[in-house]
Amino acid sequence: MTIPDRPALPPRDRIIDAARDLFRKHGVRGIGVDAIAEAADSNKMTLYRHFGSKDDLLITCIEKAASEAEAFWVALEEAHPGDAKAQLRDWVKRAGDFVTVDHCNCELIDAAAQLVESDHPARRVIEQVRRGQLRRLTQLCRDAGIAEAELLVDALTLLIEGARVNWRSAGEGGASTRFVDAAERLIDSFATQQRVLAVG
Amino acid sequence: MTIPDRPALPPRDRIIDAARDLFRKHGVRGIGVDAIAEAADSNKMTLYRHFGSKDDLLITCIEKAASEAEAFWVALEEAHPGDAKAQLRDWVKRAGDFVTVDHCNCELIDAAAQLVESDHPARRVIEQVRRGQLRRLTQLCRDAGIAEAELLVDALTLLIEGARVNWRSAGEGGASTRFVDAAERLIDSFATQQRVLAVG
DNA sequence: GTCAGATGTGACCGGCTGGTAACATTGTCA
DNA sequence: TGACAATGTTACCAGCCGGTCACATCTGAC
Numbered sequence: 001m002t003i004p005d006r007p008a009l010p011p012r013d014r015i016i017d018a019a020r021d022l023f024r025k026h027g028v029r030g031i032g033v034d035a036i037a038e039a040a041d042s043n044k045m046t047l048y049r050h051f052g053s054k055d056d057l058l059i060t061c062i063e064k065a066a067s068e069a070e071a072f073w074v075a076l077e078e079a080h081p082g083d084a085k086a087q088l089r090d091w092v093k094r095a096g097d098f099v100t101v102d103h104c105n106c107e108l109i110d111a112a113a114q115l116v117e118s119d120h121p122a123r124r125v126i127e128q129v130r131r132g133q134l135r136r137l138t139q140l141c142r143d144a145g146i147a148e149a150e151l152l153v154d155a156l157t158l159l160i161e162g163a164r165v166n167w168r169s170a171g172e173g174g175a176s177t178r179f180v181d182a183a184e185r186l187i188d189s190f191a192t193q194q195r196v197l198a199v200g
Numbered sequence: 201m202t203i204p205d206r207p208a209l210p211p212r213d214r215i216i217d218a219a220r221d222l223f224r225k226h227g228v229r230g231i232g233v234d235a236i237a238e239a240a241d242s243n244k245m246t247l248y249r250h251f252g253s254k255d256d257l258l259i260t261c262i263e264k265a266a267s268e269a270e271a272f273w274v275a276l277e278e279a280h281p282g283d284a285k286a287q288l289r290d291w292v293k294r295a296g297d298f299v300t301v302d303h304c305n306c307e308l309i310d311a312a313a314q315l316v317e318s319d320h321p322a323r324r325v326i327e328q329v330r331r332g333q334l335r336r337l338t339q340l341c342r343d344a345g346i347a348e349a350e351l352l353v354d355a356l357t358l359l360i361e362g363a364r365v366n367w368r369s370a371g372e373g374g375a376s377t378r379f380v381d382a383a384e385r386l387i388d389s390f391a392t393q394q395r396v397l398a399v400g
Numbered sequence: 401g402t403c404a405g406a407t408g409t410g411a412c413c414g415g416c417t418g419g420t421a422a423c424a425t426t427g428t429c430a
Numbered sequence: 431t432g433a434c435a436a437t438g439t440t441a442c443c444a445g446c447c448g449g450t451c452a453c454a455t456c457t458g459a460c
Contacts, residue, residue: 162362
């Protein structure tokens, strides 16, 4: 157990890392603070000195995931400066990895979606992060010349959320590995704008 | 509280109905047997006389949802006898309602997916039900003349699971209302078979 | 009426979990 | 060395929850 490969990290960071990992694997409700502290090679008391409550820890995790998502967009722009179409194509591929690689931090968001009590303090943060992501992706689609950018983004949202859920329940052999293919087809459909009811 | 509009239903059925509703809303982990019994206008003891454990109740709920899904396919065949293309088009529309209407029984399945412990007794049932659904949908696509039926089914799976998750977390205003549009575009794409990398 | 089976009621147990208190340990800086 | 802050350890509390027990109530069949 524990994470012996980064001894230099202070307890607070180790706790956040462990919490993100375990929240992802077991759900927010499925893991206890004791287990988180132990996995972080720390203890419950230190956890509560840094985070006032389990919810507080959860929010911190989400915020860290959000800041990493920020880096995602920066990398996209740096890889294809000024080329929105290339960025969109690259976005699909990276999102595909993002979903199927085990280190998928966004999974935090739907782990937290289990908190159906809509007044949960984490919901606000989650909504804010999600809105930011959607705004950026919509702008990217628009820059890439997609007319109905909002529609495409909604469709891509369904695909990516479905892929995350499916990955967690079905794993390697599941449908989530087809995310990239499906996303590219949708983008094609919106880019060419030729909607015929081909079936029937 | 309680469900006063069906007094004739025996306690066992009321408990199943209440459990499905509450599992859906709060997740399997988020609701207690006491609350289920009370919502069913019954009590915990009667619950445990009919179901050996909470897990047992969960499995019964999933099985009932599965049998209703069976009725779904029967209705589809009756509505368009022998016309696979029409059935596929209708499937999309019905699945769209299925997802966005609050009475979405399939949500049980991903509520149960929170049970990440892979040895949970409900997992077996869930996997079995899911496989059956996929098989039927694949056959329908094939009958409708889709060559790469498995690929299309995987893509539709992602869409529908994403729509369910998104509906729960975002509701009316969310992306899940675009499910039908996205699904039709995907079907078009697979039916016409003309995949050009239109973007870029 | 009465008998049996199903249902309802309240109390209870044990384990887990979020959270706290008190004290011990370590490490660092002067 | 001494002092201080951060961290670790142990024990504990309270509440919730899955599950059980003993007993009361109801209902329909005969």
